[in-house]
Amino acid sequence: MGITIEDLPVEDLHPNPNNPRRQVGDVADLEASIRSQGIKQPLLVTPTGETDIDGHAQYRVVIGHRRLAAAKQAGLESVPAIIERMDARREREVMLVENSQRSDLTPIEEADGYQGLLDLGVGVKEMAEKTGRSDRFVRRRLRIARIPQETRDMSADFSQLSLDQLDKLAEFESDPDMQRELARSTDFEWTYRRLVSERDKTKWCGEADKALAKAGVRVESFPDGKNYWTFEPRGYRRRTVISSTRDPFWKQFTGEDGCRNSASSRTTATTACTSRFHSTSSNGLRARKPNVRPSWHGGEELDRKARDFEAIARDTRFAWIRTNLHTLTREQTVAGICELALAETVGWHSMFVGQRLHGEGVVEALIGFGWNLPITEHDGDHWSLECKENLDQIRMVLRDRPLRILDVLAARQEDNADWRAWRTMRGVDEMCVWYGALEHLGYQPSAEEREALKGAMVEKEQKS
Template identity: 30%
Template sequence: MSNYQSNEIKLINTSLIDPHPDNPRKNIGDVTDLAASIKTNGLLTPLSVVPNGERYMVIAGHRRLAACKQAGTGAVPCFILQLDPLQQLEAMVTENCQREQLTVLEEVDAIQGMLDLGATTANVAYRLGRSADYVRDRAKAASIGNEVRAVRDDFSQLTIGQLVAIARYDGRPDLQKRLAQAAGTSNFDYTLSRIERDDRDRQWIESVAALLVESDNGINLIPDPEEPYSDPEWRYAGCMFPSTGTPEEIIEKIREQNPAAVSIHMEQVYLWTRRDKTADAEKEARRAAEQAERDARRHALEEYAAASADKRMAWLHANLHGIKRDKLIETTARLGLLQIIDPDPQGYTLALSTWNDAACGGEQFTTISGIEPERALAELRYHLDEPDWAVWAVQILAARIEWFIDPTDWTTVNDTSRRIPGYYQILQDLGYTPTDDETSHLDQLIAAITEADSDENEEDEENNQ
């Protein structure tokens, strides 16, 4: 305010003074205490106002004006300033920023208002005592439309970093809404990284497509077959995706492999050869027989997995409440560690990201606890604050593991299957007795994990030689 200060002080009736319509601070808050103080001691600091016809508008002192009106104060001392619209907004923004009275979103809109009135980025930065990057970031965030801002009631509480990330996708409100909904949660960074990855993939495929349509590249670009694995003319011969290389490298690799044709399928480039229909018929017959055998095995495995899960959860439901508290506390820690600490170097990120899904393990928790689904969450929250919290903690942690286990995890070495032996060991320590069928499947899984680890160790040794 110092550059816009005036020595002219005048007593003006509060009935002639209006709040400034462009005041950056949209919510002046409760002024009851301030009104009581003014009623007792009077207004100690003059308002700063600008003429507005026969009335005046506040530049500095919106809260004091509201408090004076609430206190029934008549005339109040005011500095009379002569400012154009840009100077008025600069003065209000400067005052509020110096007192840290604006939310980030209010500051964002105020700075954009200054720029709209003709101020330069450098001038705004100078007036606020901030860097040019500080001003540019807020100008970017100001582009976020009301449709996106309305996604959540507390949108004004988002950080400038979150607002800039949302503003980056200007013109794509669907993505902006996803980010706005995730802001302030543990999912924000994950959501942003997925959107950034998808955006990079989209840009990559657009660049590849632009190179493929060039007439002199010698590559036969065809429409993507509707049924890529059973097209009567083309046989699928592989694909290339963003991690394969840059768009220019992809074109060179396609020339090296010299496929009969290529097509664009989502964010991938499919390679095609011509079909040999006689050989294809024989292969198709073999494939059908193999698929039938796989389907039969999968059906049997699904039946086993479902029966095994039912047996485990029925045992947990029937026995957990009879186990001693110290054993349950130990089990809580072991189940938690089993889910958090990963025996696989690749990590458990994809699995952990689903924990924000409200349905994650809900059905299994209902089965184990015996509580109706509509009451389960309320009961859980209540009991976790009670002395019997341990049995409820075991139930929810076991339910999460049960939720993750799919039939294929019994035959494939992956993040989840590596946890199954440890989960069974915990259950057995609680008193659970696996059937002979479970023990057989468990032995086969452990053997597969051991073999996979051995192969990985041998590969590491060869790479280190």
């Protein structure tokens, strides 16, 4: 493989169509440097095997696209270049390794670079070794590279999506419709949380259908015009509701005592797409659900809407808090503490706050925010996460870094946030306090959240 350095005419040098970096960007400063000092570092090029009409050999640029663009703008007729004969595989490897060291290479450009090498038969391990990356890093980029062009075209500016957003898009590889919906969304995070909820609910229902079939329970669709709240088959009565998809269906279906329904005990269960199961019979088969207050007449659909909404809103808030809580300025932190301290001590009505405080929930929220606490799961010695080890750790952190009290105040607010709050004006008032503090910290509520804060899920009678 011969290597030579020559001054080559710029008209004989051509951008590489497989260059991972699609845009050379602004080269004005580089142009000024070249005008005053010339090109100090040669370009790396490879022969294309073609000639122009005058018989001059033509070359593809491998390294130095920005220098070539700046040289053309500066009016140079020739540039120094290292000529190296390369096969397609070597060419792509060199470009990817060189560009991957640059901070301005976008995640999707890098991902497509890895995909190009994969198409040429380079394995994941070899790519990782040549670029100095881990196998996991390469596989992550390859997963992003598989996002179809059709999906990319639906985004307003696909090239500017962050690595985290691209990873989230890649999650929906097996569901192109959801992937395209996320790509064209104007509120990426909210849409992502909603689609994840829908995907998990669909998976949960599938597992529920299998569990019911195994138990010998016949699953039927609701008759036209009927839903869970209005349909009770003759000879059956409603026992309980399963409405949460956070726990496995079978765990809820059998109840805490662990009873099982044998295949010989024939029962009918009716299901809707909302994941609510009508499971009733005289043989004692039951599902489990925490007790809830009765709904106002006609408000069951708003109950369901509020539950689904709060599940997504909570995930969205948690994601924002986890990312931004420890990057706030001192001014923002102090402002947040003042807002929450006011809510905690004075309240929002003509009375002091009478808050439902469960220490376990506060500890769980802190863990969700990213706190490293000694005990994160229940065991024989720790029936509650509100234990001495965790409390001592929290106290130690707060003594060393007093402003971390904002974490605890935020955890208390999240512990008290509940879907029922969106169903009453008093609850909405309370959520307005929490969201007001979040906005002081920089959180931007989605359009759906703003509607909920106006009382969109409150009964009309309540509003009046």
